[in-house]
Amino acid sequence: MPRKKNGGLAGLVEPDRVHRSVYADPAIFEREMDHIFHKTWIYAGHESQVPKPGDYYTVQIGRQPMIMVRNKDRSISVLYNRCPHRGAMLCGDRHGNAGKAFICSYHGWQFETDGQVRSIPLPQGYEGTRFSTDNPDCNIKRAARVGSYRGFVFVSLAEDGETLEEFLGDAKVAFDDMCDRAPKGEVEVVPTCFRVVQKSNWKIFLENQLDALHPSITHESAGRAAQIVEKDIAKRSGKAPLDYHYLSAFTTPLSKWDQVQTVNYPNGHCILQGYMGLRPTDPDTLEYEKVMRKHYGKDRTEEILSVNIHHVLLYPGLSVQSPLQQLRAVRPLSVDRTLTEIWHFRLKGAPEAIYRRALGYYNLVNSPATMVNADDLENFWKCHQGLASDGGDWVSFHRNAGQDDDDEGVIKSRFGTSEAPMRNQFRAWSDMMAGA
Ligand code: FES
Ligand SMILES: [Fe+2]
Structure with missing residues (x-):
């Protein structure tokens, strides 16, 4: 293991790889609690x-x-x-x-x-x-x-530090996008949430949120099954409900995933651009857009509905899917146990059918009962098992390393499957862990 300096961490995080102990060492987990979770927002x-x-x-x-x-x-x-x-x-x-x-x-x-x-x-x-x-x-x-x-x-939990506004920075688009989509400009929570305890370190979950390399592999079988049914329904009735698309989108080929951009901020927050095409022209959506125009006018409605985001990750503890009104809060329990709370929201003033859309995604993709979530959970567990073993010391984040664009500290990936978000999360992690 590399020699520990600087709070025991020097040499564990390099720009394109990290030492496995950052996931598996209980002493590092304790330091994360003190230096990250008890300090930041x-x-x-x-x-x-x-x-x-x-x-x-x-x-x-x-x-x-x-x-x-x-x-x-x-x-x-x-x-x-x-x-x-x-x-x-x-x-x-x-x-x-x-x-x-x-x-x-x-x-x-x-x-x-x-x-x-x-x-x-x-x-x-x-x-x-x-x-x-x-x-x-x-x-x-x-x-x-x-x-x-x-x-x-x-x-x-710290008296001093940046304000909440400063912490959110450009990533506050997660909440603006979600709330602006409500005709009344606000959302309300739907009681209550799914709670899942995954058998892995918390960082494995966050890395996965913007990992555009995994969906068409990990979720291939779920996506393909939904695609077969979606096509069958479309053949018989003209158009399948959007619910099938939530799952069949996982069959998007890798070459397409590679075209999706990520934007990565110095404090670890990241944005993954949308890829699902969530603006259909069914009667429910048209009715919703009519209500939106009534509240916001034509131009502002267009501006709101053309925001194209899939995920916003607010490091270290929140993953928001604003166009589908859901979020996942990450609560580390121990070095190898992580609780996630999965919540979804209603758009105030929107027709009920638009809420059903959020509920559909919540149940089909983010619920612990779906194949999608089960596939991810299995990978999280496997990752932690491998990283806790003596089978190798380093975790690779080399994909497209050196090929991202650096815009005054904001890293923009040129490729959707770039491991830029993971490299960036560790840049922020190192800064926070090295602090007093
Ligand atoms: S009143 Fe005694 S412990 Fe609370
Ligand atoms: Fe996944």
């Missing part, structure tokens, strides 16, 4: 998950169990899920409504939804001690920073 959830005062949703941010909660003034707080008395978790449920206060189930301390202590049973027991209700240590600890962009709530 991590997606907590969507505001519509907590519509009413007192509504809460629990979420894992790095190693920390947290609570996202709606306050009575409509603001949102994100709190550590820990009672300041003797440390019990305050919310054991995934989600619910706290009413006016969080009440600890152990000794009954009560807290406002913004974390402020409200009451302590037999408070005189604390008289003369340094632990009375005016001591801020009696409040539930809050996330250092909370920010929201178009309803998507992010948390940073």
Whole structure:
């Protein structure tokens, strides 16, 4: 193994290859939690998950169990899920409504939804001690920073650092594209999400999101089966529903995938251009476009609907598919276990048929029940098994290395199957891991 310097990492990441230990070494995973997941902005959830005062949703941010909660003034707080008395978790449920206060189930301390202590049973027991209700240590600890962009709530556990706007940068197009497609300019979450625990390191999932080399190989059988049925339906009835296209698109030949561009930002965010042609001319779509024109006018509607994105990856924890109103949040659990939360959204003001389209993609492609997701999960597990073995030390990201265009630090791949996104993710990873 290369000699470790600079936080133990020097020599593990080269521009076109990385050492397998970055996926398999538990000590590196711990450093990732401290230097990446406890510092940068991590997606907590969507505001519509907590519509009413007192509504809460629990979420894992790095190693920390947290609570996202709606306050009575409509603001949102994100709190550590820990009672300041003797440390019990305050919310054991995934989600619910706290009413006016969080009440600890152990000794009954009560807290406002913004974390402020409200009451302590037999408070005189604390008289003369340094632990009375005016001591801020009696409040539930809050996330250092909370920010929201178009309803998507992010948390940073570090006091200092770039703002949420700076963190999102050009990748905020993920949320603009999704929300702009709603006639009312907003989306709302559909309760609840799929949760999948994959048996691999978290970075394997993120690399896969913009890996245009794998779909027509990994998902070939699922794509081909759908294509046969799609053609058959089209022959009999003129046109098959768009649902079949979601799957048959996986038969797109490699030469076509190579024409799709990726744009890679210095902080690891990446955009994969669209390839599926998601603007059909069926009556439902035409009706939707009519509603859009009513809200936005003709020119703006054209501008919105011609945005052509398939994936936006917000490094290190979020993959957004804006034209299909879905996202996957990545929650590393351990060096070889990763939870993904798979959510989908409704476009406010759009006809129901347009929601059914998002639901179709959610169930057919992103659901853990589909062949598509199962194929990926098997590869993730196989990758981790191989990388944890002594069968070789290096992981290759050589594909089209040296052939990307560098536009003032923004890497634009000339080829869709270039491993530019993976090289770029490790560029950002190295920067974050080397930091104090
Ligand atoms: S641990 Fe919460 S009130 Fe005692
Ligand atoms: Fe895949």
